[in-house]
Amino acid sequence: MAALGLLGAVLVGCGGQAGETAPSKEPAAAASPSARPSAAAAGPKPARAPAAPPTMAPGPGGLTPVYARRAADSPKSAEKVVALTFDADMTADQGPRAARGERFDNPQLIATLRRLQVDATVFMTGRWAEEYPDQARSIGGDPRFEIANHSYSHYAFASPCYGLPTVPGPDMTADVQRAFDAFRDAGAVNVVPYFRFPGGCYDDAALRALGPAGVTAVQWDVVSGDAFAKDPDAVAEQVLDGVKPGSLVVMHCTRSAAPVTEQAIRRIVPELRARGYRFVKVSELMSS
Ligand SMILES: [Zn+2]
Numbered sequence: 001m002a003a004l005g006l007l008g009a010v011l012v013g014c015g016g017q018a019g020e021t022a023p024s025k026e027p028a029a030a031a032s033p034s035a036r037p038s039a040a041a042a043g044p045k046p047a048r049a050p051a052a053p054p055t056m057a058p059g060p061g062g063l064t065p066v067y068a069r070r071a072a073d074s075p076k077s078a079e080k081v082v083a084l085t086f087d088a089d090m091t092a093d094q095g096p097r098a099a100r101g102e103r104f105d106n107p108q109l110i111a112t113l114r115r116l117q118v119d120a121t122v123f124m125t126g127r128w129a130e131e132y133p134d135q136a137r138s139i140g141g142d143p144r145f146e147i148a149n150h151s152y153s154h155y156a157f158a159s160p161c162y163g164l165p166t167v168p169g170p171d172m173t174a175d176v177q178r179a180f181d182a183f184r185d186a187g188a189v190n191v192v193p194y195f196r197f198p199g200g201c202y203d204d205a206a207l208r209a210l211g212p213a214g215v216t217a218v219q220w221d222v223v224s225g226d227a228f229a230k231d232p233d234a235v236a237e238q239v240l241d242g243v244k245p246g247s248l249v250v251m252h253c254t255r256s257a258a259p260v261t262e263q264a265i266r267r268i269v270p271e272l273r274a275r276g277y278r279f280v281k282v283s284e285l286m287s288s
Contacts, residue, residue, distance in 0.1 A: 062211055064195075064206075064208075064213065064216070065217070066202070066207065066216070066219065067194075067216055067218045067219065067248075067286060069219065069220075069248060070221055071245060071246045074245075074247070075246070075285075075287070076284075077246035079278075080278060081246060081277065081278050081280045082247045082249065082272060083120075083247070083248045083282050084120045084279060085120065085121045085122070085123055085148075085196075085220065085248060085249060086120060086253035087196065087250065087251070087254070088104075088105070088122055088123065088252075089125060089128070089150070089154055090254070091153065091154040091164075092152065095127075095131070103256050104131065104256060105131075105135055105255060106253045106254060106255040106258070108262050109265065112262050112265055114142070116270075117144070118265075118269055119145070119279045120145055120279065121145070121148050121192070121194070121281045121282040122139055122145060122148070123148045123149070123194075123196040124147050124179070125153070125154045126151070126152030126180075126181070127153065127154065128150075129182040129183050129185075129188070133185070133186035133187070134186075136186035137188055140186070140188025140189050140191060141187070142190070145190060146190045146191070146281050146283060147183055147190060148196065149176055149180060149193075149194065149196070149215060150179070150196045151167070151176060151179055151195075151198050152176070152179040152182065153175055153198075155167045155175070155198060156197075156199055157198065157202050157209075157210075158201040158202045158205070158206050160201075161201035162201070169209045172206060172209040172210055173213045176215060192282070193214055193215045194215060194217075194282055194283070195213070195216065195217050195218065196218050200219055216286070218282060219248075220248045221244075221247055221248055222239060222243055223238070223242070223250060225238045226260065226261045227252060228257060228258070229258070229261075230259075231260065232260040232263035233267065235261070235264035236264045239251075239264070240271055243272060248282065251264075251265075
């Protein structure tokens with residue numbers, strides 16, 4: 001029971017019920033220098049304080065920029081495009097569960113995205129790539145998809161975060177790099193320098209710690225609610241209600257914990273196309 005509870009919390013943190021209000025508020029607050037007076041007052045100023053809100057370009061030495069968005073702020077907000085993203089969650093200590101047969105992958109979902117010709121971004125944990133190297137290579141070798149980084153361990157980069165264990169600050173960059181190494185070892189090719197914080201949890205310290213990793217952190221504006229959902233229509237309706245031009249949707253590619261995602265996609269895709277939407281990868285959504 002305890003393990004199930006933790007998994008539930010983890011996936012909720014990645015875009016479930018509890019995350020519905022946080023993502024739209026938290027990123028803006030954390031990404032705007034004017035919104036962190038307490039941090040500025042609490043300690044010495046960083047040597048290189050950002051003069052403007054972080055941009056979308058990864059930069060050395062500074063704060064990790066956050067694509068902390070409302071659809072209205074998207075470079076593509078004037079176009080009927082939407083980025084579907086799928087978090088391939090597997091936490092570093094879940095190996096024994098996978099060994100007992102629990103499936104953290106969802107090959108049927110990937111097959112459906114291919115059949116429907118939907119471009120998409122998979123935010124993959126390094127641990128997932130180690131468990132499913134053939135799938136990581138296949139996803140990362142298909143021009144329709146790109147693999148972005150969801151950490152190696154799926155541990156939290158800021159605390160508290162839905163009960164997740166926390167990555168110590170000095171280890172954060174190494175954890176991100178270890179995921180990139182896992183993608184490379186699996187033979188994945190289409191790997192992009194975007195990063196999603198486990199649970200979507202971050203703070204200024206995490207953004208500073210990740211500066212050397214050269215990634216852009218990516219949140220979302222539409223929560224699908226697919227974690228532990230039983231009704232694919234409810235998931236589909238939540239997405240269809242939320243999508244605006246330039247939206248970024250968070251879903252999951254973890255079958256055991258998001259079992260109706262593939263069914264929901266079969267409804268979401270044709271309905272959004274009927275409304276005139278085109279599906280893009282995150283890297284295209286962010287190109288202006
Ligand atoms: Zn996740």
